[in-house]
Amino acid sequence: MNPHPAQPVIDTHVLLRDGDKLLFSQRGGPYGHGRWHMPSGKLDQGETVRAGAARELMEETGVRVDPGRLRLVHVVHHRQSGSVERIGFFFEATEWTGDPVNREPAKCLALQWFSVHELPEDIIEYPREGLLGYLEGSGVLAEHGW
Numbered sequence: 001m002n003p004h005p006a007q008p009v010i011d012t013h014v015l016l017r018d019g020d021k022l023l024f025s026q027r028g029g030p031y032g033h034g035r036w037h038m039p040s041g042k043l044d045q046g047e048t049v050r051a052g053a054a055r056e057l058m059e060e061t062g063v064r065v066d067p068g069r070l071r072l073v074h075v076v077h078h079r080q081s082g083s084v085e086r087i088g089f090f091f092e093a094t095e096w097t098g099d100p101v102n103r104e105p106a107k108c109l110a111l112q113w114f115s116v117h118e119l120p121e122d123i124i125e126y127p128r129e130g131l132l133g134y135l136e137g138s139g140v141l142a143e144h145g146w
């Protein structure tokens with residue numbers, strides 16, 4: 001029996017979709033600086049994954065989404081390092097209120113819509129796994145970095 005059960009960080013990622021366009025965020029912090037990913041963040045203690053995804057989307061973009069309308073489209077089990085594991089839940093949102101604005105300029109350089117047919121070149125690898133799993137329909141789970 002393993003004496004050290006996994007204690008992964010739980011992340012939520014929102015694929016805000018408008019037709020064939022998805023909203024991306026350009027990282028402003030030290031991790032992945034200047035690279036693209038989807039609105040995302042860590043789950044808070046005592047919060048459901050859908051509620052956490054809706055909260056993070058609101059905090060980062062000002063967009064409100066009903067957590068019950070978020071559709072789980074992919075899960076990524078990511079090994080960040082020898083001591084840090086993450087599980088990312090990727091949700092599609094097609095109904096929301098508000099217009100996306102950069103509400104965290106210290107962490108985000110830009111918000112931009114991209115066509116699913118012309119994705120940005122420099123997407124951070126971990127969220128890219130979830131995005132491609134969603135777009136390619138390659139199943140609901142990816143294991144990355146193992």
